[in-house]
Every structure is written in structure tokens, then in C-alpha cells.
Amino acid sequence: MIRLFKHYIPYNVVLLCLVDFALLVVAGEAAWRIRVGQIGTDIGSLADRSLGLGGFALLVWLAMIAVGTYGPEALRSIRFAIARLLVAVSLGVLGIAFINLVLPGSAFWRSVLLYAMVIALVALIGNRILATRMLGIEAFRRSILVLGAGPRAERLQRISARRESGFSTVAFVDMGDCEATVKGAVPRDSIPDLGRFVENAGASEVVLALQERRNSLPLQDLLRVKTKGVNVNDYSSFLERETGRVDLDTLNPSWLIFSDGFSAGRRLSSVAKRAFDIVVSLLILVIGLPLIAIFAVLVKLETRGPAFFRQTRIGLYGVPFDLFKLRSMRTDAEASGARWAEQDDPRITRVGRIIRTVRIDELPQVWSVLKGEMSFVGPRPEVPTFVTDLDRELPYYAERHVVKPGITGWAQINYPYGASIEDSRHKLEYDLYYAKNYTPFLDLLILLQTARVILWPEGAR
Structure with missing residues (x-):
């Protein structure tokens, strides 16, 4: 494996990423030449369109990471990979088209993007078929x-x-x-x-x-x-x-103490992370307020009670704070005390099921991010009752609180929603990995792959 910013990436994934990026650049150049040839204008200098080519390749490549094109399922199934590639290329092209709309002339023509999309899909699918048929998984x-x-x-x-x-x-x-x-x-x-x-x-x-x-x-x-x-x-x-997780069955204090992790050198990264949280949370609150208002009205129309759900959670270093979400359950859902959500939980309302599936109920938490009680990326904050029980049942549970809780996290994108002590144990292993190996690169990877969880709801409750 190759280690990038304290996070390990398999050689086959790195090689596939590099080849895909090169193919995307080639696809963009080929699309440009085809379209220019059709209208009979000068091809121009490669240097003049290098920024456009690089932007096209980068945006589509980031979309591929976001939808899980490099995940284990996509690496072992051509059919699965093709489905994700279709979504990734479409999202990337839509993103470029939007940039071109906002900043005219800063990206490829729309007609060029159409050609680039088709050529890129053929090239990327061909690359996976070739790698699977000729090399096979064992080669990597x-x-x-x-x-x-x-x-x-x-x-x-x-x-x-x-x-x-x-x-x-x-x-x-x-x-x-x-x-x-x-x-x-x-x-x-x-x-x-x-x-x-x-x-x-x-x-x-x-x-x-x-x-x-x-x-x-x-x-x-x-x-x-x-x-x-x-x-x-x-x-x-x-x-x-x-x-990609810390194994609790073999974990001992000496390994945590002497292993590479929890370094003081990430203080600068923490400053950058806080700056990112402030800027992005402000943007989301401004843009997302109409959406929050619309669904708050829908929640009120369906059931009586407040549109927002307020609950005490445990944050950084075990300090409690109040978390806000759009209410997705009946007002009496926790009349007998806090408990985990279940599969097809009868407490969830019809509107609540919709906003949980697309994660709109999470939007008000951005206010906690802006205040500094949470971050966009980190372990999910739990209610005090659960924390007390889990701290008693699971070793090293308190160590997950050495980083700020987040709206999304390493555990959320790698493990489906769980509602038991055993599920919490598995998620703790991912949370400890994140707390131990946090870098801005890992945060970026989590944020990109959160799109996969939203597009393909895996265990949302």
C-alpha cells in the first residue's frame, strides 16, 4: 500500500486513479479536436486549453471518488463500476456546465462536453475491462x-x-x-x-x-x-x-502510545479545518435556509409539535452541547427515554422518512458547526445515556472524544447504521482510526464519499 498523509491506499487503486485521470485528459482533448474539426476552426495551442482540460479531468475524477468508483465493490464488479461511472461522469459534466454558466468562457463549450462525456465513459469502462481481463485482481x-x-x-x-x-x-x-x-x-x-x-x-x-x-x-x-x-x-x-479501522480485539495501550498517530503536528491542520468549517457552514446556512424552511413547514403540517428536534449530545473532550435537527419522528418518540432507531422504525413520520433518506434533517446541525461545537467531519455525537453505557461496555470509547464530533465521518461512510452494542463496537473501531490518523486529506476523502452515501442510502434510518 501507498501511504498518503497517514492514510493507506492500495497500489491497485492508486494505479487505477492515475490511469483514469490520464484517460480523462485524453478524452477532453479528443472531444475538443472532434468538435473544432466539425466547425472548421483552428485547433489552437494545447497550452491555451490546458487549464480547461485539467479542470475537466479533476472535476470528473473527484466525482468518481465521491460516488465510490474506487470502492471494493466497483473494483470487483464491472457492472457495479459501470453504474457508478455513469453517475460520476454525469455529475462531473453537470458541474463543469454550471461553472461555464456562472463564469462564461472559463470551461469547455457545452457541445465539447457532450463528446467528452461519451469518450470518457468508453475509455474508463474499457480501462476497467482491460485491467480485469488481462491483469486480474491478483496482479495487484x-x-x-x-x-x-x-x-x-x-x-x-x-x-x-x-x-x-x-x-x-x-x-x-x-x-x-x-x-x-x-x-x-x-x-x-x-x-x-x-x-x-x-x-x-x-x-x-x-x-x-x-x-x-x-x-x-x-x-x-x-x-x-x-x-x-x-x-x-x-x-x-x-x-x-x-x-481502515483500529482492531479492538488486539488493541493494547502500549500500541496506541508507541504507534504513529495523535501527533501534535496536526495543530495547523486543525486551524485550516476550523476555517473550512466556518466558511462552508455560512454558505450552507445562507443557501439552505429556504430548504430548511420548506421542510420545517411540511413537518408541522404532518404532525403537531415543534419542527425542530433539540437534544443534548456529548462533544469534544466529553463536553455536552445541544444539537438541532429537523424533527423526523413523532413528538412522543422518546417519551420513555432515548433509544436507537430501528429498521422501519414506526416512530418515523412520512416526511421524516424522506428527509432522513436524503439527509436533509441534518442541515440544522450546520449551526453547531458554525459555533464550533461540531465539525463537518468527525465521529457522530451520542446522547449522554448512550455514552455512559458504551463507555462501560467498550474499551477506549472515551478516546473517540479527542476530536470534535461531526455531521459525517469515517464510520458513517464505511459501516451501515447500527442499533446495538456490537454495531457501536464496529463503528468505534473506525472512529478510533479517524481520531488517530486525522489529516485534511482524510477529511476530503470522507466529504467526497459522503456523496455516495447520500446518492445510494446505505442503512439510513
């Missing part, structure tokens, strides 16, 4: 060797068997730390030189998956592997990188 996978043959090693074996996995296991070495559960594991005693064994296996990385590490860390073996130029990784760090 890394080969790892696992030291260990117990339940931890078995879990890595299951993950590698997934089609979307970015790695494959070439061998398991039974280090004798526990009863072996992985079939075919090679006993350590039968390997004279582990460094040579790793080299001959063609592994690019060795993962330490011992069940018990106290007094059993194979330092001499690891040193031999490292001197062969092969990367050595511990189990928790490897899982964090591969899954």
Missing part, C-alpha cells in the same frame, strides 16, 4: 508471510481470501506459541534460515501474528528477515492498514 496483491499459525493467523487467512483483499498469504510459519489452527503451516524448527525462507517464498512483507508475545518474540528471526530487505509489521498495525 502483495504477498505476505505470516509468523504464527493460531487464531490470529487464521483471521489473516480469511481476510486474504476475500476478493477485494489487497494481499495474499504465501506461507504460515508455526512458531510454537499456541496450538496451530491453520492447515499447512510450516513448523519453525524445520526452517534452518528464516530469512532465506522468506526470500524464496517471494514475500514482500512479514506479519507477526503470535497469540502470546511475552518472552516469545523471535528477535533473531525478525532481524534476519529485516536484513533481507523485507518489511516486518506487527499484527495490530497490519490490520489497521488493511481494514
Whole structure:
């Protein structure tokens, strides 16, 4: 994997992104030449239209990221990828057309955009078909060797068997730390030189998956592997990188303390994030006020009671604040106390179901963002009752409060809506990953992919 601003991206995704961007530039240039040839005018200098070409490629490419074109499903299914590409290219072209309307002459002609859209779709779909048919997913996978043959090693074996996995296991070495559960594991005693064994296996990385590490860390073996130029990784760090979440089952305080994360160097990033929150929240409040007013009236017309829902939530460092949303449930929905929303929750009104699906009920929260109690990106704020219960049931739950809560977040785009302790546990793993690895790049990635959740409501309640 390639690490960009503390966030890991698979090699196959990076390569696909670069090729797609180049194809979009080519598509824009081809569209320009075709249209200019039709009307019989001079093609002009490439430098003169380089800004337009770059803008076209960038906007469509960002739309592709937003709708999930580079997600696991799109990488393993051509049909799924084509559906997302159609939406992404359409959104990108609409965005460019809007820019051209507001700033005439700053982007491609509308007739050129039509050609560019068709050429881009053909090129992007062809690129995926070619990559899948000729190279296949296996060509982009890394080969790892696992030291260990117990339940931890078995879990890595299951993950590698997934089609979307970015790695494959070439061998398991039974280090004798526990009863072996992985079939075919090679006993350590039968390997004279582990460094040579790793080299001959063609592994690019060795993962330490011992069940018990106290007094059993194979330092001499690891040193031999490292001197062969092969990367050595511990189990928790490897899982964090591969899954995009912090694994609670293997997490311990020492790993959190000594691992790369929670750095003080992100103070400047926090200032930039706050500036972004202020500017964008002001714009949304100005533009979105009519929409909020319309749906507030609809809420009032359907049921009696206030149009807005006010509730105390827990924010940064455990400080409570009042959160506002458009009311989507009956006024007596929490008469017996706060509880999670359920699938087809009978408390949700007809208007409420609509605004929840398209996330319009979240718009009033922008006021909390403007006040600094929330951010656009961060863990979802919970009610005090839930926080008390979850803090008692889940280890490290309090650590999610070291960053501001957000309207959208890493957990929201990676895990469907949950209404149980187990669901909260999974979402906590994503929240801890975000708190540990926060960068503006990760925020941008989350904001872009939030569009995917809105366009394809995955678990909205």
C-alpha cells in the first residue's frame, strides 16, 4: 500500500486513479479536436486549453471518488463500476456546465462536453475491462508471510481470501506459541534460515501474528528477515492498514502510545479545518435556509409539535452541547427515554422518512458547526445515556472524544447504521482510526464519499 498523509491506499487503486485521470485528459482533448474539426476552426495551442482540460479531468475524477468508483465493490464488479461511472461522469459534466454558466468562457463549450462525456465513459469502462481481463485482481496483491499459525493467523487467512483483499498469504510459519489452527503451516524448527525462507517464498512483507508475545518474540528471526530487505509489521498495525479501522480485539495501550498517530503536528491542520468549517457552514446556512424552511413547514403540517428536534449530545473532550435537527419522528418518540432507531422504525413520520433518506434533517446541525461545537467531519455525537453505557461496555470509547464530533465521518461512510452494542463496537473501531490518523486529506476523502452515501442510502434510518 501507498501511504498518503497517514492514510493507506492500495497500489491497485492508486494505479487505477492515475490511469483514469490520464484517460480523462485524453478524452477532453479528443472531444475538443472532434468538435473544432466539425466547425472548421483552428485547433489552437494545447497550452491555451490546458487549464480547461485539467479542470475537466479533476472535476470528473473527484466525482468518481465521491460516488465510490474506487470502492471494493466497483473494483470487483464491472457492472457495479459501470453504474457508478455513469453517475460520476454525469455529475462531473453537470458541474463543469454550471461553472461555464456562472463564469462564461472559463470551461469547455457545452457541445465539447457532450463528446467528452461519451469518450470518457468508453475509455474508463474499457480501462476497467482491460485491467480485469488481462491483469486480474491478483496482479495487484502483495504477498505476505505470516509468523504464527493460531487464531490470529487464521483471521489473516480469511481476510486474504476475500476478493477485494489487497494481499495474499504465501506461507504460515508455526512458531510454537499456541496450538496451530491453520492447515499447512510450516513448523519453525524445520526452517534452518528464516530469512532465506522468506526470500524464496517471494514475500514482500512479514506479519507477526503470535497469540502470546511475552518472552516469545523471535528477535533473531525478525532481524534476519529485516536484513533481507523485507518489511516486518506487527499484527495490530497490519490490520489497521488493511481494514481502515483500529482492531479492538488486539488493541493494547502500549500500541496506541508507541504507534504513529495523535501527533501534535496536526495543530495547523486543525486551524485550516476550523476555517473550512466556518466558511462552508455560512454558505450552507445562507443557501439552505429556504430548504430548511420548506421542510420545517411540511413537518408541522404532518404532525403537531415543534419542527425542530433539540437534544443534548456529548462533544469534544466529553463536553455536552445541544444539537438541532429537523424533527423526523413523532413528538412522543422518546417519551420513555432515548433509544436507537430501528429498521422501519414506526416512530418515523412520512416526511421524516424522506428527509432522513436524503439527509436533509441534518442541515440544522450546520449551526453547531458554525459555533464550533461540531465539525463537518468527525465521529457522530451520542446522547449522554448512550455514552455512559458504551463507555462501560467498550474499551477506549472515551478516546473517540479527542476530536470534535461531526455531521459525517469515517464510520458513517464505511459501516451501515447500527442499533446495538456490537454495531457501536464496529463503528468505534473506525472512529478510533479517524481520531488517530486525522489529516485534511482524510477529511476530503470522507466529504467526497459522503456523496455516495447520500446518492445510494446505505442503512439510513
